[in-house]
Amino acid sequence: MLFNRFFRGLSHTSAWLVLTILFAIIIVLFHYSKSAIGDFGFFHFITNSKWIVGNDGNGGNFGGLIPILGTFLSSLIAMVFAIPIAMGIAIFLTEIAPEFLKAPVGIAVELLAAIPSIIYGMWGLFYFGPLLQSWFGGQSNSLLTAGVVLGIMVIPFMAALSRDAMNTTPSVLVESAYSMGATRYEVIKDIVFPFAKKGIIGSVILSLGRALGETMAVAFLIGGVFRFPNSLTSATISIPVLIANNFGEAGNLQLSAMFYMALILFIISFFTITIAKFYFLRKTD
Amino acid sequence: MNRLLLNKIVITLSTLAALIGISFLLWILITLSIRGYHSIDWHIFTTDLVNNGLRNVIIGQFILAGIATVIGVPVGMMAGIYLREYGINSKFSMIVRNLSDVMMSAPSIVIGIFVYGIFVVPFGGFNGWAGVIALAILMIPIVVSTTDSMLSLVPQELREAGIALGASKAQVIYKIVLSAAKIGLITGVLLAFARVIGETAPLLFTSANNNFFSFGLSNQYPSLTVSIYHLALFPSQTSQNLAWAGSAILTLLVLFINLITRFIFKPRKQK
Amino acid sequence: MKLAIQTKDFSFTYPKTKEATLKGINIPIYANKVTALIGPSGCGKSTLLRSCNRIHDVYPGNLYDGEILLYDNNGEKAENILQYKKENDLINLRQRIGMIFQKPTPFPMSIKDNITYGLKLSGIKNKTELLDRAEIALKGAALWEEVKDRLNNSAMGLSGGQQQRLCIARAVALKPQVLLFDEPTSALDPISTASIEELISELKNELTVLIVTHNMQQASRISDYTGFMYLGDLVEYDVTETIFLNPKEKKTEDYITGRFG
Amino acid sequence: MKLAIQTKDFSFTYPKTKEATLKGINIPIYANKVTALIGPSGCGKSTLLRSCNRIHDVYPGNLYDGEILLYDNNGEKAENILQYKKENDLINLRQRIGMIFQKPTPFPMSIKDNITYGLKLSGIKNKTELLDRAEIALKGAALWEEVKDRLNNSAMGLSGGQQQRLCIARAVALKPQVLLFDEPTSALDPISTASIEELISELKNELTVLIVTHNMQQASRISDYTGFMYLGDLVEYDVTETIFLNPKEKKTEDYITGRFG
Amino acid sequence: MKTLTEELNDINVAMSKIINDILQANRTIANGLEKCDTDMLETAKKSLNNMSSKTSDIDNKIIKILALYSPEARDLRLIVSIFKITNELVRASSNTRSFIKGFSSYCDELDMQTIKEYAMPLQKATIECLQGVFDMVRSDCVDEIQELFNGVLIAENKTDDLYELLQENIFKHAKEIEDFTKFTKILNALRKSEKIADRALEIANLLLFAKIGGHIGSVE
Amino acid sequence: MKTLTEELNDINVAMSKIINDILQANRTIANGLEKCDTDMLETAKKSLNNMSSKTSDIDNKIIKILALYSPEARDLRLIVSIFKITNELVRASSNTRSFIKGFSSYCDELDMQTIKEYAMPLQKATIECLQGVFDMVRSDCVDEIQELFNGVLIAENKTDDLYELLQENIFKHAKEIEDFTKFTKILNALRKSEKIADRALEIANLLLFAKIGGHIGSVE
Numbered sequence A: 001m002l003f004n005r006f007f008r009g010l011s012h013t014s015a016w017l018v019l020t021i022l023f024a025i026i027i028v029l030f031h032y033s034k035s036a037i038g039d040f041g042f043f044h045f046i047t048n049s050k051w052i053v054g055n056d057g058n059g060g061n062f063g064g065l066i067p068i069l070g071t072f073l074s075s076l077i078a079m080v081f082a083i084p085i086a087m088g089i090a091i092f093l094t095e096i097a098p099e100f101l102k103a104p105v106g107i108a109v110e111l112l113a114a115i116p117s118i119i120y121g122m123w124g125l126f127y128f129g130p131l132l133q134s135w136f137g138g139q140s141n142s143l144l145t146a147g148v149v150l151g152i153m154v155i156p157f158m159a160a161l162s163r164d165a166m167n168t169t170p171s172v173l174v175e176s177a178y179s180m181g182a183t184r185y186e187v188i189k190d191i192v193f194p195f196a197k198k199g200i201i202g203s204v205i206l207s208l209g210r211a212l213g214e215t216m217a218v219a220f221l222i223g224g225v226f227r228f229p230n231s232l233t234s235a236t237i238s239i240p241v242l243i244a245n246n247f248g249e250a251g252n253l254q255l256s257a258m259f260y261m262a263l264i265l266f267i268i269s270f271f272t273i274t275i276a277k278f279y280f281l282r283k284t285d
Numbered sequence B: 001m002n003r004l005l006l007n008k009i010v011i012t013l014s015t016l017a018a019l020i021g022i023s024f025l026l027w028i029l030i031t032l033s034i035r036g037y038h039s040i041d042w043h044i045f046t047t048d049l050v051n052n053g054l055r056n057v058i059i060g061q062f063i064l065a066g067i068a069t070v071i072g073v074p075v076g077m078m079a080g081i082y083l084r085e086y087g088i089n090s091k092f093s094m095i096v097r098n099l100s101d102v103m104m105s106a107p108s109i110v111i112g113i114f115v116y117g118i119f120v121v122p123f124g125g126f127n128g129w130a131g132v133i134a135l136a137i138l139m140i141p142i143v144v145s146t147t148d149s150m151l152s153l154v155p156q157e158l159r160e161a162g163i164a165l166g167a168s169k170a171q172v173i174y175k176i177v178l179s180a181a182k183i184g185l186i187t188g189v190l191l192a193f194a195r196v197i198g199e200t201a202p203l204l205f206t207s208a209n210n211n212f213f214s215f216g217l218s219n220q221y222p223s224l225t226v227s228i229y230h231l232a233l234f235p236s237q238t239s240q241n242l243a244w245a246g247s248a249i250l251t252l253l254v255l256f257i258n259l260i261t262r263f264i265f266k267p268r269k270q271k
Numbered sequence C, D: 001m002k003l004a005i006q007t008k009d010f011s012f013t014y015p016k017t018k019e020a021t022l023k024g025i026n027i028p029i030y031a032n033k034v035t036a037l038i039g040p041s042g043c044g045k046s047t048l049l050r051s052c053n054r055i056h057d058v059y060p061g062n063l064y065d066g067e068i069l070l071y072d073n074n075g076e077k078a079e080n081i082l083q084y085k086k087e088n089d090l091i092n093l094r095q096r097i098g099m100i101f102q103k104p105t106p107f108p109m110s111i112k113d114n115i116t117y118g119l120k121l122s123g124i125k126n127k128t129e130l131l132d133r134a135e136i137a138l139k140g141a142a143l144w145e146e147v148k149d150r151l152n153n154s155a156m157g158l159s160g161g162q163q164q165r166l167c168i169a170r171a172v173a174l175k176p177q178v179l180l181f182d183e184p185t186s187a188l189d190p191i192s193t194a195s196i197e198e199l200i201s202e203l204k205n206e207l208t209v210l211i212v213t214h215n216m217q218q219a220s221r222i223s224d225y226t227g228f229m230y231l232g233d234l235v236e237y238d239v240t241e242t243i244f245l246n247p248k249e250k251k252t253e254d255y256i257t258g259r260f261g
Numbered sequence E, F: 001m002k003t004l005t006e007e008l009n010d011i012n013v014a015m016s017k018i019i020n021d022i023l024q025a026n027r028t029i030a031n032g033l034e035k036c037d038t039d040m041l042e043t044a045k046k047s048l049n050n051m052s053s054k055t056s057d058i059d060n061k062i063i064k065i066l067a068l069y070s071p072e073a074r075d076l077r078l079i080v081s082i083f084k085i086t087n088e089l090v091r092a093s094s095n096t097r098s099f100i101k102g103f104s105s106y107c108d109e110l111d112m113q114t115i116k117e118y119a120m121p122l123q124k125a126t127i128e129c130l131q132g133v134f135d136m137v138r139s140d141c142v143d144e145i146q147e148l149f150n151g152v153l154i155a156e157n158k159t160d161d162l163y164e165l166l167q168e169n170i171f172k173h174a175k176e177i178e179d180f181t182k183f184t185k186i187l188n189a190l191r192k193s194e195k196i197a198d199r200a201l202e203i204a205n206l207l208l209f210a211k212i213g214g215h216i217g218s219v220e
Ligand SMILES: Nc1ncnc2c1ncn2[C@@H]1O[C@H](COP(=O)(O)OP(=O)(O)OP(=O)(O)O)[C@@H](O)[C@H]1O
Pocket: C014, C015, C017, C021, C039, C040, C041, C042, C043, C044, C045, C046, C047, C048, C214
C-alpha cells in the first residue's frame, strides 16, 4: 500500500513538473523581456525595422519587423513548395504505390523526417543555394534558398503525417467506393481526402509550426542580414536566426530584445500548434 | 472517356510529385555519403576538435543526450503514467496532456534561450548542465506523449483483469500495464534520444562548445552539432570537411537508431 | 430457373501465398434468389464473394483461375468476368454487381450525396433524375421516412442500422443485377439485423443476392440456396432446407449440428 | 439450494448520469449453478455483473444503492459487499469473486507467471505450491496438455481460445467462490466457444458462475437459471427452461422469440 | 423466403382448416343420421379424403421451420403442439370415416328411437368438443381459452356417459332382435364418435400447452 | 447442464427402453398363448404400466431440447421423429394391453388349433416388426437400417395377410359354435396384434427419416 501511494505521488509530481516547465518558460522569457517591452512597447516593436546596437553595447534601438517578416516569408515559401509535393507523396503511398514499394518508400520518408535539421542547412549552404543562385541570380543565401530548403525539410514530416491521416480511411470505405465503380482518382478525391481532411490540414499547420521555429536550417541559408528582402533572392533574417547569430555577444538591452523576440516566436508557434492540435488533430480516444 | 483520362493524369502527377520529393531527399543523402566518405578517416575519432578531430565532441554529444535521457525519461514516463492511469479524465490531465503536446512542438531555440535564462545567467556562464537540462526539457514532452499513447493502446480490460485478480492499482500499472506497453515505450525512448542527439539550437547558448577533451559539466561542453555549425561557417576547407564528416556521422547515428527501433522492436501490428 | 452467376473450376490465390485459397469452386447463383455461403472462419467465403466483382483487383498480385460467368438479365448470354482487363470493364462490372460490407460504409458526405454518388459516376447528370432515383432507392430500403427531412445532413450521423440500409440503398440505386453481402449484420444489434434481413428478402424481387454469413440461423432464415465451404472447397451446395435438414455430406452435417472439429 | 450472491433492491448510477442505470434489482445467484443474464444491448447486464466484484470502483463517482449480499461457502452468513470501503476489503472481495472479460486478457508475461500472478498477490510464496496450483488450474481449464511444454513462453503466443482458457485458469487458481463472465466467447470462433462453454459447465462443480451473454443459444445451452433484463430492470428470472419455453412476461417472450421492439 | 410469423400463420390456418373439415363432417353426419340420409354421410366421408397427406404437409412444414428458424417460447410451443395435433387429427378423421362406414349400411335397419335418443346426443356432444377445439385455435385470450377447454372437457365426459348408456340400451334391444352382430358393429361405430371426442380433448390439451404453456401431457 | 449429445442419448435410451418393453410384453404374450398361461399375460400387461407418463417425459424432454439447444440436421430429425414415435408407442402399448385384455378370459375356451395355426404366426410377425424397430434404433449404418426397415415392412404385410386368413377362419368356426360375440371379441383382440405391427411400421418409417433423412410421411 505504501508502494501504491509512493507510485501515485511520484507520477503526480512529474505531471506537475511538465506544467511547471511550461509556465517557467513563459515567465522567464517575460522576465528577461521586461526591459525591452518597457522601452519599445508592442506595436512599436513589431513595426520597427531597425536593429541598432547602442554605442556602449548596452542601449540601442531594436525592432522586430524584419525578422518577423523573414520568418513568415520563408515559412510561406516552404509551404508553397512542400504542400503539393508532400500531398503527392502521401497519395502515392496510400493509393498508388504497388505493395512492394509502399513499405520501403514509406520507411525512407519517415527516416528522412528524422534527419537533424542542421544537415539540411549544410546541404543548402554548399549545394542547393549555389544552384538556385545560378538559376535565379541574386544571392546564394537568400529568402528563396531558406524557404525551399525549409520546404524540403518539412516534406517528409508533412507527407508522413498526411499519409497517416489518409491511412485512417477504412479500407472497406475505399473498397466500397471502388465497388460502386469509382476510379482511383475519384476514390482519392471523394473518399480519402474528405475523410482525412482534418488530419491533412492539421499536418500542414504542424509543418508550418515547424518551419516558423526552425533555427539551424535557416541560419545557414537566409543570409542573416538585417534588411528588407526586396526580392525572393535577397538575403534577410528570421527570428530564430537573429537569436542564434547575435546571442553570444549581446548586451543587456539587446539581450532583452532577443528574449522579447523569443517570446513572440513562442507565442506565434503556441497558437499555430494549438490550432492544429485542437481543431484539426483532436485525439478521439 | 473523360473520367478515365482524369484518373490517369492525377496518378501521373502524384507519382511525379513523389519522385521529385524523394529525389531531393536522395540528393541530400548522396551528397552526405560522398562528402562523408571523403572526409571521414580514423584520425577524426582519435583526436579532438583542437586537432581537427571530432572525438571530444562526439563523446560530448553522447554524454549530453545520455544524461538528458536519464533525467527526461523517468520524469516524462511518470507524467505520462499519471495522465493515462490516474487522472485519465480529470481536467488537470487534459490540460497537462495538451500543453505538453504544444511544448513538444515549441521551437527548440526558445527552449535554449529559456535555459540560458535560468541556468546560464545565474551561474555566470555556459555549462554542460544547462545543455543537459535543455535537452531534457525537449525530451520530456516527447516521452510524455509516447508514454501516454502507448499506454492508451493497452486494453482497459487488461487493467480491469489485474484489478479483478486482486492486484492494487500500482501493481497493475507496474507489473501489467508497463510490461504490456514495454516495446512501445522502449521505441519511444530511443526515438526521443535520436531526436535530441541531433539538436543544435538548444545547445548554442547553454553548453556552447569546447574544443578540448574535457567533460566537467560545469564548464562549456563539447558537442558535435554545435561544432558542425561553427565548422561549416568557418571559411576553411579543412573545417568544412570536418563539418561534413560530423554531419555524416550524425546522420548515420540518427538513422541507425531509427532503423533499430523499426526492425528490432518492430511493433506487432495487426491489419 | 435463370442463372445470374456461375463459377467454373474457379481458383484464387492471394499474392505471396503458396497454396490457392479457393480450389476449383463450381457454384451456380440463381437469379432473384438469395444464396448464402456458410463455413468456418477462413474457409474462403469472403474471398469467393469478393471475386465476383473483382474487388480483389484493388490490390495487386492476385491470381485468378477458371471462370466466373456473369449472365445477362435473361440468364442467357454470359461473359467470363475474369477476362476483363481494362479499368473501364471493371468499373462497368462493379456497377452491375454491388457490394455491402460488414461494417456500414457511409461516405463522408451528405445522405443525398451518398445515394447519388454512384449514379453520378454512372453518368447521370440530370438533377431531378438523380433526386428521383435517390428517393426511390431510399424508399426501397425503408429509410425514406427516417431521413427525408435531413437529406443534406452528414450520413455519419445515422445509427449503425440506418447506415447499413443507406449503403444498401446506395448500391440498389445503381440497379445492379447482383448484390454481394459480406456479413452485413455482424456489426449490428438484433433489431437492425432484423430490418436488414427483411430488406434482403424483399430485394430478391429485383435482383440476385449472394451473402456470406457466420450466423447459420441467418443463412437458414433468409436464403433460398446455401453453399457450405471448407478449406477453400465448396463441400455442399443445395436448397437451404436440404442443407439444414438433410445435408448429404458428413462435414456439412457436423458443421450444422455444431459437432465441428 | 444454497445462495452465493443475492442483490436486494440494488440500484446503480454511473457518474454524470441522471437516471439510475440499474433500478432496484433483486436477483438470487445460487451456489454451484450457472446463472445467465440476457437482454438487449444497453439494458445493464454488464453493469450488474461488474457490480458484483465492485470493479466499477476502478473509476470514481459511481453510486451504489441497496445491497449485494455475498454468502459464505455454506450459503449461510452473508456480507453486504457495498459496504466495503477499504482497498484491502476490495482486494479480498476480488479474490473471492473472479472475472473473465469479453476479449481474452492474458498478462504480458509467461504462461506460468500469468497463472501464478494472482496466487502471489494472495500471499503464496512457496515455489512448489505455486507450480502445483498452476498445474491444477491449467488441467482444470483443459489447457495443461497444450501448454505444459512451453510454460515459460509468453502467453501472447497462444490462440484466442487458449488465451481465454488461460484467463479462466488464472481466475480459478485463486479458488474463488464466484466467477463472473462478461460475454466470454463473443470474440472467439465457434470451436473455441464450444470448449469454453464446456469448461463453464464443468466449473460449476466447484464454484458459482454468473454470465452475461448476447447469444441466447448460449444462455440456453449452459445456464441453469436465466435473468432477462430490460432498461435497467430485471424483468424475469427463472429456471432457464422456463424462460425459454414458458416465460411469464410478454417482454421476455417477445425478446426470446425475436419479436422485440 | 417467408418470415417465421407468416410460416406459423400458414400452419395454423392449415390445421384449423382440417379441424373445421372434421367438425363439418361430423355435423353432416348428425344431419344425415337425423334425416337418415346415406348420401350426406357419403359426402361427409369424401370431405375427409387425403387427410394423411394434408397432415404430412403440415408436419414437414413444421420440421422445416424447426430447421430454419429455431422458434422459441410460444412459437415453439405452438409448433410442437401442432406437430402432435396432426396425429390426433389423422385419428379423429379416420374415426369419423369409420363411424360413417359403420353406419351407412345400417341406417334404415335400425330402430330410430335408440338413434334419436342416444346416438344423436352423443354425436352432438362430440360436435361440441370439436367446436370447442376449433374456437380454441382461433382465440388468443387466456381466459377464453381456459373456458373453452373446460367446455371441451365437459362435453367429452358427456360422450363417455352417453356411450355407456347407449351400450346398455343397445344390448337391451339385442335381446329382442336376431342379428346380434349388427348391433355390435353399430356400437363399434358409435364408439368412434366417442373416440373423436377423446381426440378432440387431446387436441384441446395440446392447444392449452401451446397457448398458455406448462408441460405437454398426453392422455392415453 | 448436459450437452446436447448427452440429452439426445438419454432420450434415445428412454425410447428404446419403451420399445423393448413393448417387444418383451409381446414376447411374453406369445409364450403365454402357447402355454395358455394367463399369469404370463398379466405380467406382460403390468410391464406396460405408466406408459403415457413415460412418453410424456420424453416429449417434454424433447421440447426442452428444442427450446434450449435448437438442434439441426440429424439431431433435429432424430428428435422430431421421436416426438412422433412416442405417440405410436402409446398406441402400440395400449394395443398390447387391449390384446391381453381381449385374450385373458377366453384362452381356455378357444380352440387351440386356430390359435396355434394363425394367432401365433400373427403374433410372431408382430414381434418380428417390433424387433426390427428395436434393431433400427440401435443401428447407425445406413445399409443395415434400410435392410431392417424392409424386414419390418415384410413382417407387417405378413400380419395383414394372417389377420385376413384368421378372420375367415374364425368366421368359419363361428358357424359351428354358438356364441358369436365371443369370437368377435377374440377377433378384435387379435386385430390389436395387427395394429401393433402397423404402429411398428410407422415407427420404422419415422426412424428412417431420423437416420437417413428425406421427408416425414405418416401412414394412416
Ligand atoms: N489479403 C490476403 N492475403 C493473403 N491471404 C489472405 C488475404 N485475405 C485472406 N487471406 C486468407 O485466405 C483465407 C480465406 O479468407 P477469407 O477471408 O475468404 O475467409 P472467410 O471464410 O471469409 O473467413 P471469415 O469468416 O473469418 O471472414 C484465410 O486463410 C485467410 O487467412
